Amino acid sequence: MVQPLDPTAAAFLLAENRRMPMHVGGLQLFEKPEGAGRNFVHDLYTQFRESDDIAPLFLKHPVRSVRTGGQYVWREDDEFDIEYHVRHSALPKPGRVRELLELCSRLHSTRLAIERPLWEWHLIEGLRDGRVAMYAKLHHALVDGVSAMRLLQSILTSDPDRAGMPAPWESKPTTAKAREVREEAERSLSDVPLQAMRAALGISAEAAGLPGALIKTLSKSLRNETSALALYAPRTILNQPITAARRFAAQDWPLERLRAVGRATGTTLNDVVLAMCSGAMRTYLLELDALPDTTLVSMVPIGLRAKESHIASAHGGNALGSVMVKLGTDLVDPAERLRAVHESMVDGKRALAEMTPVQILAMSALGQAPAILGPMLRMGGVVRPPYNLIISNVPGPRTTQYFNGMRLLGTYPLSIPIDGMALNITCNSYADQMAFGLTGCRRTLPHLQRLLTHLDTELTALEHATGV
Structure with a gap:
């Protein structure tokens, strides 16, 4: 067949x-x-x-x-x-x-x-x-x-x-x-952005409002504000050609610790995850004398309910949009970094709320095009990075799970680094834990496992800074 x-x-x-x-x-x-x-x-x-x-x-x-x-x-x-x-x-x-x-x-x-x-x-x-x-x-x-x-x-x-x-x-x-x-x-959902791209080019009437949304998004990008497109991501050691060797680091933390920080600050669980990554990346790059003066930008996938879009429902699953989030790595105080991440996410979601689901998918495809085309055209590390890294959070089972009588203790995701994007951080919740999986280029990012220590240190710093 x-x-x-x-x-x-x-x-x-x-x-x-x-x-x-x-x-x-x-x-x-x-x-x-x-x-x-x-x-x-x-x-x-x-x-x-x-x-x-x-x-x-x-x-x-x-x-x-x-x-x-x-x-x-x-x-x-x-x-x-x-x-x-x-x-x-x-x-x-x-x-x-x-x-x-x-x-x-x-x-x-x-x-x-x-x-x-x-x-x-x-x-x-x-x-x-x-x-x-x-x-x-x-x-x-x-x-x-x-x-x-x-x-x-x-x-x-x-x-x-x-x-x-x-x-x-x-x-x-x-x-x-x-x-x-x-x-x-x-059924891979990865073809949804392609169909959205076609919609953005005028094939679908539902994307007819995209030019106005695109102008607004470009305007926000030019002012260095949160957007679906990023024009101000600094070049870092993350954004260069990579080698074949990978290093994988993983660890989990109690979900309740992250939720407590969120409750104390009025932020979401995902905001706290991003703030932990922000502080960890800041410390890691400082150790390597490689922290840029301007903040790192992360691409953060955002799920869209299938019923909101004929494209998503036609494929029977959740489609993905994305927000380019300023991580606040240029800020010293962990509470300020969390606030910056939260404001960036709120601003990005507000921008998405003004678009139809198809337009969101189209804008996300445009925003990710440089990252996708770079490897395909063998231009990774040459063009300016659209963002510095990807940080995604995938919900997992909420109750204890088993396989053939074995109790599942933890589940840790591994992802794909590419030329010009040497690190991918994927998080997965399971029962009462939040697991972080860090997949990076072994040569480009030395001592990647230190990021686990920095993540732990940052969570403690957030707890102290927010009075948890």
């Missing part, structure tokens, strides 16, 4: 090169069930390896030839090898989290083989405290980051006693809920 790739999925394949693998990933940490024997992980791997009813999403891979007119199409792998995609690893001693993150860094650095379905799943043991880890990576042409997160969550259950659960890549029962989850995972 041959299926054409949407243009955005094809763009991810065309932009990919040895230095820029275009896959997203996720690391999950589990606690083995009580009474689990020594062979528990091996038996789980054996179960995984014996999967024979593979969902279509995990069987297709991209091909192009003279017969396809030189265009990429999806084709089912006739020689699918489950043992290639599902792997069993053990950490070297002493089996600390440090060794686990180092392994994930290496696994995330290598490209997926384009001649095979674009995914891998790694079952990892050897942590000295007995925990079990799973690391998965899926190509961005296959699913976007939000869909990948939902796919990871779809394999979980709130029932601690449920055993014999299917592997993540197996076809699920065709209940309405299971079908909805599978279809949403298989």
Whole structure:
């Protein structure tokens, strides 16, 4: 069966090169069930390896030839090898989290083989405290980051006693809920900005009001105010060509600590997340004597309810707009940085409120075009950065989850650095924790793990500054 790739999925394949693998990933940490024997992980791997009813999403891979007119199409792998995609690893001693993150860094650095379905799943043991880890990576042409997160969550259950659960890549029962989850995972939302771009060019009547909105947005950008477009992002060490090697750092904090700061200041949970990142980046760049005089700018994705837009609803999921947020890294006081982030977000959301959903998507596509076209045209690090980094926050399960009797302790997202954008920070809430996943270029950003210490220090500073 041959299926054409949407243009955005094809763009991810065309932009990919040895230095820029275009896959997203996720690391999950589990606690083995009580009474689990020594062979528990091996038996789980054996179960995984014996999967024979593979969902279509995990069987297709991209091909192009003279017969396809030189265009990429999806084709089912006739020689699918489950043992290639599902792997069993053990950490070297002493089996600390440090060794686990180092392994994930290496696994995330290598490209997926384009001649095979674009995914891998790694079952990892050897942590000295007995925990079990799973690391998965899926190509961005296959699913976007939000869909990948939902796919990871779809394999979980709130029932601690449920055993014999299917592997993540197996076809699920065709209940309405299971079908909805599978279809949403298989349907990448990344083509929505492309359709919005077409609307911005006048194909859709709903985007007819965009020129006025564009003029207002450009005017705000020229005045260096919060906007959907950024014209004042300073050039930093983040914004240069990158190498293939990745470093991944991750840690979580109690959600209640972040919420308490938000309640004391009248700000949102996302504002506090951004303020933590702002203070951490300020300290990190100061240590490297690389802090610019003007504030860093972050692209922050904003979810739009599907019912508000015919484009989003046609694709059955949430579409994404974006706001370019000034992080206030030029400010010394942590409370002032939080206030600056909050005002920037409020101003950006107010600007979005004046547009229709289609116009928001179109504006977001225009704002992100330099970041997307840079890698495709091999101009990363040459053109002025549209923003300095991406900070996104993806909500996760609110209750404790299990997989085959194993209790999920934490889930940590890995994302995609690109030329001119050497760091990506993605956050994921789970139960009562907020996890930060930092994915960066190993050579461009030295000692990336120090950012975890700086995040912790900044949260404490925010608590002190706001009287929590």
